[in-house]
Amino acid sequence: MPKVLIVAEHSGGRLNQSTARCVSCALQIEGNGADVVVLGQDCAAPAAEAATLRGVARVLSVQRPENAAPLAAVLAPQIAALAAGYSHVLGPSTTFGKDLMPRVAALLGAGQVSDLMSVEGPRRFKRPVYAGNAIVTVEVPDSLPVVATVRTASFKPAGAGGAAAVEAATPGAELPGHTRFVEQRGGGGGARPDLQTARLVVSGGRGVGSEANFALLYQFAARIGAAVGASRAAVDAGYVPNDMQVGQTGKIIAPELYMAFGISGAIQHLTGIKDAGLIVAINKDPEAPIFQVADVGLVGDLFTVIPALERALA
Amino acid sequence: MQCHTGARNVQKIMVCLKRVVDYNVRIRLKPDNSGVVTDGVKMSINPFDEIALEEALRLRERGVAAEVLVVGIGPADCQQQLRTGLAMGADRAILVEHDDEVLPLTAARVFLRLAEREQPGLVLLGKQAIDDDCNQTGQMLAALWGRPQATFASKLEIEAGVAVVTREVDAGLEVISVDLPAVVTTDLRLNEPRYVKLPDIMKAKKKPLETLTLAGLGVAPAGGLRTVAWEAPQARQKGAMVTDVDALVATLRDKGFFN
Known part of the structure; x- marks a missing residue:
């Protein structure tokens, strides 16, 4: 039976809506629900938020100072260690997930389904290629975990109404010190609604x-x-x-x-x-x-x- | 940030070039839906990889790097794109010949072997290829190599064994600092690639282009993703034209907006 792990995206103490969209995608793979992993320095708030999403079975919270910024090189080995118990690992097809998930896939010796736009079966998916000029159906063999980035525009966000347990997790992984966060510079959005979630x-x-x-x-x-x-x-x-x-x-x-x-x-x-x-x-x-x-x-x-x-x- | 001319930070930069259907070609599916039409179609260097090469050449020209190596994987025809890379200014090229589909994980394993052999201080490649739009190879190479990655770069500064990279992310710009060697994947606004001049094309013919094979490098094609079907996307229907703002507003209200 498939078992799905979703890598949550969050910033400023809030869960990004892309996570709720990944949950909807996961429910089409395994209808009983998915686990969500939230990695951060202090990510109690986004973890609690993830626990309220309908379709989330369990939230794993990985809190450590090294996870303060979402550095792929630091997060990937922790996710790869947690992935052992799962058949599918999903992240959003945002710059966060696009940066991180291929690194996870390579550590697992697996390929990646990028921009997953529809679930045709537990291991069969559609995705766009050539800037959306063609759509391919891809299949992942049983021998490998499915690692995918979810094209968020293709899935509606899962609603509230869930009450999953939040558990602390401490994946055993050696974290590299070769990558350092320097700064984040805000974009042009200002106080306007977020482009990715606006009506x-x-x-x-x-x-x-x-x-x-x-x-x-x-x-x-x-x-x-x-x-x-x-x-x-x-x-x-x-x-x-x-x-x-x-x-x-x-x-x-x-x-x-x-x-x-x-x-x-x-x-x-x-x-x-x-x-x-x-x-x-x-x-x-x-x-x-x-x-x-x-x-x-x-x-x-x-x-x-x-x-x-x-x-x-x- | 200043560069220390003379004291080179990076001996060698390896740039990965993918051969893809040219940016300007209108993509068509084959009649039997077995893929897209590539016969008789103009092929080019993946535009993001071209930006990667341009950045490598500028680093060499500023004295930050000594040598620029371009590498590719694919059929013998890929020599054309590598020759174009040499004409742009790369010093030498390696083609790893392979006639079948190359998945990003396979590409990453090949580039890992080449990185182990060539020991580059920096690997540059496009953030994605405009054919499969995967956006995976650089990150996978960095993982297998156990080195840092800086994806979606719009600015790259190198000093004292460290690269400071400005990345284009959903929330704006993010700056990270990574120890070298590292893998940097390039975004659109990092630079504008130079045009190739005729004399450079002539010169490029004399530059070394080595040919290797997947098997020779000890790499087996990655299993995993299998493409089982191709189809055309669902096209949006052309809608109605309106002639003035009043009609536009009426239509919007009719569709349930601004009521």
Whole structure:
């Protein structure tokens, strides 16, 4: 019978929502529930939060000073040691999980299923390749543990209502001293809703034209309570910081509403939004590829459309 | 951060180059759904690996490193991409010939053997390849090698046996410091790779390109993941166009937003 271990992501004392999405994925592999491991210096709060998720059987809390920052080289040997009792080890396909899980897989002598988007069987999964231009079904043999990163946009977060036990765990692993955390610099989000979990997302591309012009999007987003994203072109041009990038190499998101302003719609961008509920595109160029996938399109100048939208929604 | 010219920090940098379908090619599935069409399709160096090579060349040019070695795994045709790497400025190349699919864990095991043989002070490669989008090989190599990893690098500074790496993460930027040798995987904004000039292509033909085999290195292809089916993604349907903001707002309200 499968036994699933989920590696929790957390920061600032809060569990990241990606963990609840991994729980939903795990329940499709083994319906009776999954264990969650939380590693940190002082991670009692996120561990308690994980214990409330419906579908979590047990929470393992690994607290030690070395786990203060999520360094893959430090966390991986501890997770690999804990993995011995499990058939599946899942982490989120966020930068945290993408960094960490392949290191865990290699320590276990296993491959990894990256960006797991659907469960076809306990050892059979679908995942996107070529920036989402093709989908492959992969199978992991019984002889190896399944190590996977879960494409969070493909799974709804597990709800509350669980009451799992939290147990302290002390995996026996030698931790390297060759990797040190220096600092974390916040991104461009400010007080806005988190891009990866927001219901509404307003996004800008090269058509926005400048860093200063992005103020128009920030103001509109604040008005409607939306997070702000951007295309790679806007990030490369220096209009906004990297953590706002949506797409193949940025964030993969699934908001209920995605409003794209001045984004042409390269396939690498579209792969980041294909699970959005409703895609609205505003672009001056009627030939922009984004109109081929948008649910609602408006050919127009974003600098007149946004103020008009604000007035209409006021 | 200053660099100590003359006192090199890294003797050798190993850069891993993967041959992939070119970034600009429109990907098509084969009619029998056995994979994507690669016959007659333009192949290139994985763009993230090209950024890795550019960074290695700049480190050598700044006197931080002495030698840049490019390595690849795949069929004999991969020589083309390694030659391009040599034309960009790498000093020599190694191709590990293998005609079948190369899983990231297999690639990591091959690169481990090459790292043991070549003893690089730094291994640079792209954070992911744009074909399988796995984002695994660098981390797996670091694990097998027992060395640090710094993934998704957007800035790399090297001094006194230590690399200080700025990483692009979901929350913004993270800075870590790792002892060398280390594996660094490169993100998009680390640099802009140079263009290859014709005389450099001529010069590259004379640079050494060694050919090895998986078996010769004592590496067996990793078992594990087996791809059993290919399919086209579910396409989103093209929706309706509206002609003005009022119609857009009406549509949004009709869909349940802003009511």
